[in-house]
Amino acid sequence: MKKSYKELSPPQRILLGPGPSNVDPRVLKAMSMPLVGHLDPYFLEIMDEVMELLRYVFKTENRLTLPISGTGSAGMEACLVNLVGEGDEVVVGVNGFFGQRMSEIVKRCGGTPIEVKEPWGRALKAESVEKALANSNARVVAVVHAETSTGVLQPLKEISKLAKKYDALFLADTVTSLGGVDLKIDQYGVDISYSGSQKCLNCPPGLSPVTLNEKTVEFVKDREGKIQSWYLDLNLIEKYWEEGRVYHHTAPISMVYALREALRIVYEDGLEKRWAQHLKACDALIKGLNAMGLEILPTENNLPSLTAVKIPEGVTDINVRKTLLNDFNIEIGGGLGELKGKIWRTGLMGINACERNVILVLEALERALRKEGFPTKAGEGPAAAMEVFKE
Amino acid sequence: MKKSYKELSPPQRILLGPGPSNVDPRVLKAMSMPLVGHLDPYFLEIMDEVMELLRYVFKTENRLTLPISGTGSAGMEACLVNLVGEGDEVVVGVNGFFGQRMSEIVKRCGGTPIEVKEPWGRALKAESVEKALANSNARVVAVVHAETSTGVLQPLKEISKLAKKYDALFLADTVTSLGGVDLKIDQYGVDISYSGSQKCLNCPPGLSPVTLNEKTVEFVKDREGKIQSWYLDLNLIEKYWEEGRVYHHTAPISMVYALREALRIVYEDGLEKRWAQHLKACDALIKGLNAMGLEILPTENNLPSLTAVKIPEGVTDINVRKTLLNDFNIEIGGGLGELKGKIWRTGLMGINACERNVILVLEALERALRKEGFPTKAGEGPAAAMEVFKE
Numbered sequence: 001m002k003k004s005y006k007e008l009s010p011p012q013r014i015l016l017g018p019g020p021s022n023v024d025p026r027v028l029k030a031m032s033m034p035l036v037g038h039l040d041p042y043f044l045e046i047m048d049e050v051m052e053l054l055r056y057v058f059k060t061e062n063r064l065t066l067p068i069s070g071t072g073s074a075g076m077e078a079c080l081v082n083l084v085g086e087g088d089e090v091v092v093g094v095n096g097f098f099g100q101r102m103s104e105i106v107k108r109c110g111g112t113p114i115e116v117k118e119p120w121g122r123a124l125k126a127e128s129v130e131k132a133l134a135n136s137n138a139r140v141v142a143v144v145h146a147e148t149s150t151g152v153l154q155p156l157k158e159i160s161k162l163a164k165k166y167d168a169l170f171l172a173d174t175v176t177s178l179g180g181v182d183l184k185i186d187q188y189g190v191d192i193s194y195s196g197s198q199k200c201l202n203c204p205p206g207l208s209p210v211t212l213n214e215k216t217v218e219f220v221k222d223r224e225g226k227i228q229s230w231y232l233d234l235n236l237i238e239k240y241w242e243e244g245r246v247y248h249h250t251a252p253i254s255m256v257y258a259l260r261e262a263l264r265i266v267y268e269d270g271l272e273k274r275w276a277q278h279l280k281a282c283d284a285l286i287k288g289l290n291a292m293g294l295e296i297l298p299t300e301n302n303l304p305s306l307t308a309v310k311i312p313e314g315v316t317d318i319n320v321r322k323t324l325l326n327d328f329n330i331e332i333g334g335g336l337g338e339l340k341g342k343i344w345r346t347g348l349m350g351i352n353a354c355e356r357n358v359i360l361v362l363e364a365l366e367r368a369l370r371k372e373g374f375p376t377k378a379g380e381g382p383a384a385a386m387e388v389f390k391e
Numbered sequence: 392m393k394k395s396y397k398e399l400s401p402p403q404r405i406l407l408g409p410g411p412s413n414v415d416p417r418v419l420k421a422m423s424m425p426l427v428g429h430l431d432p433y434f435l436e437i438m439d440e441v442m443e444l445l446r447y448v449f450k451t452e453n454r455l456t457l458p459i460s461g462t463g464s465a466g467m468e469a470c471l472v473n474l475v476g477e478g479d480e481v482v483v484g485v486n487g488f489f490g491q492r493m494s495e496i497v498k499r500c501g502g503t504p505i506e507v508k509e510p511w512g513r514a515l516k517a518e519s520v521e522k523a524l525a526n527s528n529a530r531v532v533a534v535v536h537a538e539t540s541t542g543v544l545q546p547l548k549e550i551s552k553l554a555k556k557y558d559a560l561f562l563a564d565t566v567t568s569l570g571g572v573d574l575k576i577d578q579y580g581v582d583i584s585y586s587g588s589q590k591c592l593n594c595p596p597g598l599s600p601v602t603l604n605e606k607t608v609e610f611v612k613d614r615e616g617k618i619q620s621w622y623l624d625l626n627l628i629e630k631y632w633e634e635g636r637v638y639h640h641t642a643p644i645s646m647v648y649a650l651r652e653a654l655r656i657v658y659e660d661g662l663e664k665r666w667a668q669h670l671k672a673c674d675a676l677i678k679g680l681n682a683m684g685l686e687i688l689p690t691e692n693n694l695p696s697l698t699a700v701k702i703p704e705g706v707t708d709i710n711v712r713k714t715l716l717n718d719f720n721i722e723i724g725g726g727l728g729e730l731k732g733k734i735w736r737t738g739l740m741g742i743n744a745c746e747r748n749v750i751l752v753l754e755a756l757e758r759a760l761r762k763e764g765f766p767t768k769a770g771e772g773p774a775a776a777m778e779v780f781k782e
Contacts, residue, residue: 005440005655008421008648010433019641020426030399031645032423035411035595037722042401049396069597070461070622073640077622105621198641204426206460206597206643228619230496231461231468247727249464250410250589252597254422255646257399264396331428336638 013325014352016361017333018148018306019176020198020205021349023262027203030261031254038251046260047241047251053263057178057201057271058193058211060185065211066241067259068232069252072175072196075208077105078232079171079194080142082220085228086110089138091168093124093159097149097336098173102142109228114138120339121150121308123301126158133166139219140169145183145193146176149336151308151345152298153181160189169216175199178209179266180278180305180349185211192216197255200278200305202350203262206255210234266350274350278304280388281353285346288362288385292369292376297343305353308335308343315372317341323368330364355389404716405743407752408724409539409697410567411589411596412740414653418594421652422645429642437651438632438642444654448569448592448662449584449602451576456602457632458650459623460643463566463587466599468496469623470562470585471533473611476619477501480529482559484515484550488540488727489564493533500619505529511730512541512699514692517549524557530610531560536574536584537567540727542699542736543689544572551580560607566590569600570657571669571696571740576602583607588646591669591696593741594653597646601625657741665741669695671779672744676737679753679776683760683767688734696744699726699734706763708732714759721755746780 015022036043047066054065068078080102084090088111092103095118103113114136116128124143133141141163145154156172163170169191177183180200185193192212198205212220212234220227220234227233231249239246266274282304286296289309297308311317317334321344324330333345348357362381369376406413427434438457445456459469471493475481479502483494486509494504505527507519515534524532532554536545547563554561560582568574571591576584583603589596603611603625611618611625618624622640630637657665673695677687680700688699702708708725712735715721724736739748753772760767 003443005444005651005658008424008437008652010424010427010648011431012425013427013431015426015428017428020428020644023426023645028423028425028645032419033399033401034403034419035406035414036401036404037406037408037411038596040402040404040716040722046399046401052394053396070465071640071643074461074622077620081620101621108617108619108621110619196641204643204645205429205641206646226499228499228501229468229472230492230499231465249462250587250596252462252595252646253411254414254419254595254649255597255643257401258645260396261399267396325431331431 012329014330014357014360016346016348016352016357017331018345018347019349021202021347021352023204024202024265024351026265027258027261031258033257035253038253039245039247043253044245046256050256050260050263051241053260053267054209054211057263057266058185059183059187060211062185062211062213064217064238067207067209067256069249070208071205072194072208074232075194075196075210076102076173078208078210078234079192080105081109081229081232082227082234083140083169083171084109084111085223085225089114089136091116091129091132091136091138091141093129093143095122095124095150095152096120096144096147098144098147121152121297123152123154126162129159130162133162133168138168140171142171144173146174146181146303146305148176148306149339150297151303151306153301153303155301156188156190164189169219176303176305180274180353181303182275197259197262200350201262201266203258206252207259278348278353281348281358282307284358284385284388285348287388288358288381291384292362292366292381305347305349307346309346310343311341312374315369315374319372320368323371324364328364330361332361358385403720405721405748405751407737407739407743407748408722409736409738410740412593412738412743414595415593415656415742417656418649418652422649424648426644429644430636430638434644435636437647441647441651441654442632444651444658445600445602448654448657449576450574450578451602453576453602453604455608455629458598458600458647460640461599462596463585463599465623466585466587466601467493467564469599469601469625470583471496472500472620472623473618473625474531474560474562475500475502476614476616480505480527482507482520482523482527482529482532484520484534486513486515486541486543487511487535487538489535489538512543512688514543514545517553520550521553524553524559529559531562533562535564537565537572537694537696539567539697540730541688542694542697544692544694546692547579547581555580560610567694567696571665571744572694573666588650588653591741592653592657594649597643598650669739669744672739672749673698675749675776675779676739678779679749679772682775683753683757683772696740697736697738699736701734702732703765706760706765710763711759714762715755719755721752723752749776
């Protein structure tokens with residue numbers, strides 16, 4: 001007998017991990033609108049609006065600001081593959097999983113990463129970056145603004161100044177900051193950046209917003225040899241998104257619909273208001289965690305959109321996450337790489353950065369920890385968090 | 392004053408161009424279901440089902456059969472970048488725009504394309520492929536099964552035998568054939584293939600189903616040096632989709648939901664029934680076009696899912712397409728590359744391969760042509776087409 005496949009019926013999760021985050025129903029609705037062609041006059045208008053709205057959330061005037069047709073990781077590869085060729089040195093900040101990934105991609109582009117390291121959970125030091133720049137021929141410096149693997153927010157301004165001083169382009173990974181955390185591409189002197197659709201923007205994963213200034217556009221155009229990726233060649237992608245509208249690949253229409261709606265919501269809300277909501281929700285979460293006797297990983301520069309919580313000794317990572325998922329329908333994330341089993345990652349991203357979720361995850365965590373024999377006084381975490389929202 | 396962005400409200404197009412095609416409402420509904428995490432137990436089940444259903448539509452037992460997180464063009468790049476490295480020769484069939492693109496990507500992988508050419512609108516000749524194989528060190532032969540730019544269907548069996556004879560892997564682009572046109576990956580001896588979600592599967596663009604047999608998996612694993620793309624490295628992607636479920640990138644959850652539903656529809660309909668519907672619709676379309684005095688480009692091996700219609704002398708390409716779009720909400724495609732301005736491309740893909748659309752596009756074309764001064768007798772095209780459906 002032929003196997004039968006049931007109608008799709010996903011559980012109603014509250015997604016408080018490292019991403020994807022929950023998607024606003026307005027975005028789901030926009031995504032399910034009927035398709036038009038990828039060169040339809042209506043779609044061309046939508047593309048223009050998406051570029052405008054992306055400029056708004058990136059706080060940039062960069063003409064070339066558009067979504068790459070792949071996830072955030074495709075955006076990372078797109079930026080690096082357009083900047084880095086055979087033999088090129090690149091200063092890469094490695095203080096977490098995603099910095100490591102950038103370093104790996106630099107190698108695959110034929111480049112040599114000059115790694116500037118800090119322990120996972122710490123921000124990079126500007127003086128280390130300067131040393132690497134002074135002792136190399138690097139023309140690109142790449143750092144992760146919001147390290148999703150450690151919950152660290154990297155200050156950008158100082159490194160940006162150093163990049164200029166040493167005539168290098170400054171690349172920032174803003175996957176987990178865009179739309180939720182203070183980010184001003186132009187003001188902070190970021191030359192090129194990639195992000196993801198599925199974190200603080202509350203759009204499903206599948207697109208990677210990218211922005212680059214004219215200096216970077218020129219750098220890419222003047223590079224020797226062809227970009228080794230055809231799919232991610234920004235010279236070709238530019239011709240489809242900008243004047244000319246030359247066919248490159250078929251744009252993911254529905255995902256672009258979704259991204260437009262997600263951006264429209266941020267635009268209506270106001271970016272600065274969003275940033276403040278993320279700060280407050282994170283502050284409340286941390287106060288709640290501390291009241292329960294839990295510590296967070298970063299000692300400073302913690303990331304408002306994602307909090308790395310140290311797993312207390314004697315508590316089994318997976319048991320707690322299973323209780324959260326099965327009893328509360330809440331997803332939080334485990335650690336990546338060297339932090340596997342050592343931290344949980346709790347994301348409060350976009351519409352998820354609200355009082356309800358903070359209280360809920362603290363309450364759920366408290367119960368799950370008690371099941372594991374970790375002593376928490378009932379209600380102390382949520383109570384401490386609620387104080388923050390009263391302020 | 393702040394600019395306001397209107398609610399998304401796309402026109403209701405009938406998409407009879409080269410893709411995307413119209414999407415079944417069931418697929419739009421599935422796509423708009425709430426998200427779960429990319430490592431959620433529920434999503435892991437969905438992934439397994441998507442792989443099973445893809446094996447069904449590809450007619451293969453290949454374990455490694457999964458969607459790449461990008462459009463069909465990303466699938467093309469994924470297959471080539473995993474097979475081709477510095478200095479590798481690849482026999483590439485170039486008889487249209489997409490064959491040309493494969494050749495370009497081979498170069499970007501550091502390889503040397505050995506191009507086997509035919510005029511656009513003709514299928515490749517097996518003897519030319521054999522000559523190229525005999526006179527090169529190529530270990531890969533790449534052809535386009537369904538050339539979307541010319542409406543030619545490439546017979547696969549003979550070339551597949553030649554690939555085996557010369558110990559080369561056989562790669563076929565099945566972007567415009569999968570789910571609509573006779574394709575049996577295992578039986579036809581195709582070693583590796585990529586497709587797109589948005590043509591005969593009626594799923595929005597954004598995913599590229601890929602399948603490869605164990606021989607090809609071994610070939611990729613044994614290759615010297617690292618795959619130059621990290622995002623498209625099948626060794627890494629395999630670990631997420633297969634045993635282990637090791638995080639690589641965040642899967643585009645909603646698109647995977649959509650693809651599952653689209654595949655489920657094909658599975659319920661039956662693949663062979665689909666193929667027959669495409670054949671019949673295409674036959675009717677061509678009979679209608681001929682009755683109106685129009686010719687199609689290929690003299691043989693025409694592709695059931697996409698018909699390339701020669702634009703009659705004295706008729707302006709863009710005027711006709713504008714009439715179709717503005718007066719009838721019908722999209723058809725123009726020519727690509729050297730066929731620009733010389734052909735229209737009419738796709739009848741998946742659910743679009745039906746009597747209603749054939750009649751409608753013929754009727755609309757007739758009126759648009761009359762506006763352009765091209766003499767057609769009212770109703771002759773549709774009448775000839777309807778005869779086919781009566782059979």
